[in-house]
Amino acid sequence: MDINRKKNSRTIAFMITSMGWGGLEMNVLKIAKSLRQLGYNITLATQEKSPIFINSKNLFDEVIILHKTRKYFEFRLAYDISKALKNKDIQTLLVFDNKDLDVLAWTKKIFFKELKVIYQQQMQIGPNKQDFIHDFRFKAINYWISPLQYLKNEVLEKTNYYSERIKVIPLCTEIEKYVDRKYSKLEARQVLNIFPKAPLIGIIGRITRKKGQLFLLEALIELKNRGIEMELLIFGSATVNDHVSENYYELMLKFVKKHEIEGIVHFVKYQEDVTVFYNAIDVFALASHSETFGMVTIEAMLSKLPIIATKSGGTSEILGYGKYGLLYEYENHEDFCQNIFWLLNNHVTIEKMSYDAQKVASESYTLEREVKEVDKLLNTLILEG
Numbered sequence: 001m002d003i004n005r006k007k008n009s010r011t012i013a014f015m016i017t018s019m020g021w022g023g024l025e026m027n028v029l030k031i032a033k034s035l036r037q038l039g040y041n042i043t044l045a046t047q048e049k050s051p052i053f054i055n056s057k058n059l060f061d062e063v064i065i066l067h068k069t070r071k072y073f074e075f076r077l078a079y080d081i082s083k084a085l086k087n088k089d090i091q092t093l094l095v096f097d098n099k100d101l102d103v104l105a106w107t108k109k110i111f112f113k114e115l116k117v118i119y120q121q122q123m124q125i126g127p128n129k130q131d132f133i134h135d136f137r138f139k140a141i142n143y144w145i146s147p148l149q150y151l152k153n154e155v156l157e158k159t160n161y162y163s164e165r166i167k168v169i170p171l172c173t174e175i176e177k178y179v180d181r182k183y184s185k186l187e188a189r190q191v192l193n194i195f196p197k198a199p200l201i202g203i204i205g206r207i208t209r210k211k212g213q214l215f216l217l218e219a220l221i222e223l224k225n226r227g228i229e230m231e232l233l234i235f236g237s238a239t240v241n242d243h244v245s246e247n248y249y250e251l252m253l254k255f256v257k258k259h260e261i262e263g264i265v266h267f268v269k270y271q272e273d274v275t276v277f278y279n280a281i282d283v284f285a286l287a288s289h290s291e292t293f294g295m296v297t298i299e300a301m302l303s304k305l306p307i308i309a310t311k312s313g314g315t316s317e318i319l320g321y322g323k324y325g326l327l328y329e330y331e332n333h334e335d336f337c338q339n340i341f342w343l344l345n346n347h348v349t350i351e352k353m354s355y356d357a358q359k360v361a362s363e364s365y366t367l368e369r370e371v372k373e374v375d376k377l378l379n380t381l382i383l384e385g
Contacts, residue, residue, distance in 0.1 A: 202281030212287025
């Protein structure tokens with residue numbers, strides 16, 4: 001390998017035009033930080049005033065500002081991307097949002113045929129995508145990263161992408177942050193200013209119907225009717241300027257008031273230090289319709305918490321299909337309540353399950369492992385020329 005080629009191999013770009021701020025964007029920053037520690041020079045291609053740009057601080061060597069005006073056929077933007085990458089002598093790009101695949105396909109097809117693209121899948125495939133348009137977009141991808149085996153299987157079933165080009169690399173996190181407990185349970189509750197008198201179930205995430213917070217409120221009433229006393233911590237906020245999310249939050253508040261359960265339901269707005277949430281609760285609950293991956297489930301496993309979660313999306317695989325947490329059918333009150341009853345009356349088994357969950361999560365979802373695999377993939381691209 002010549003000297004210039006070796007130098008260029010460590011100069012890469014991350015592209016993400018998302019204007020949101022959630023698990024996807026946070027994971028991108030974690031990978032960028034770790035790859036830089038391995039000696040990579042990383043340029044960020046993003047939109048002006050995007051949350052990832054605002055929160056990235058000094059994680060990127062340079063920034064390319066993109067002006068995205070529409071979803072498809074952004075030929076001008078494709079040209080601008082190719083020009084910016086060529087000017088910086090960047091030939092390898094990692095993309096994280098499926099909404100960016102169309103413009104990248106045009107970038108590679110028309111303006112920059114030598115560009116190498118790695119796509120880290122963050123969402124489920126959804127409807128069948130074995131059509132000409134999706135074939136065109138996916139053909140631009142040199143390697144496709146799926147976080148779980150079930151997602152890889154879905155790609156093979158619903159697209160025409162090449163099996164040998166799909167790599168299963170789990171999304172990971174900084175495990176010490178959760179394994180090394182920051183607060184005692186009492187300290188965490190003091191920080192949050194909540195003092196439950198019964199076992200505390202907790203749910204974390206944006207306030208939205210897909211996350212299922214209202215279902216847990218309904219289940220809390222059902223448990224109460226069955227003589228099972230529990231309290232609920234809802235840790236999260238409605239999305240600003242999102243009327244659907246804000247209306248859902250108002251619906252929840254009205255439900256709490258109507259059923260006079262203000263004393264056993266605790267609302268805490270989202271805050272950066274999420275460990276205080278995990279340290280405060282007795283049971284972690286996931287009520288989402290379908291989580292593609294579900295980093296919060298892994299965080300709960302690392303926190304050694306009993307887990308009850310919907311039997312859908314990537315959650316089942318992460319929980320070992322019931323080995324590391326209890327699974328219930330989505331929005332099934334009866335199934336949920338039966339699992340809670342079993343959880344409360346089988347302490348020894350639940351404690352063993354939580355211990356095993358923490359152990360497997362500590363081994364499988366280290367950030368070092370994810371970065372090592374991404375680094376290996378980048379080196380494979382270099383060798384392929």
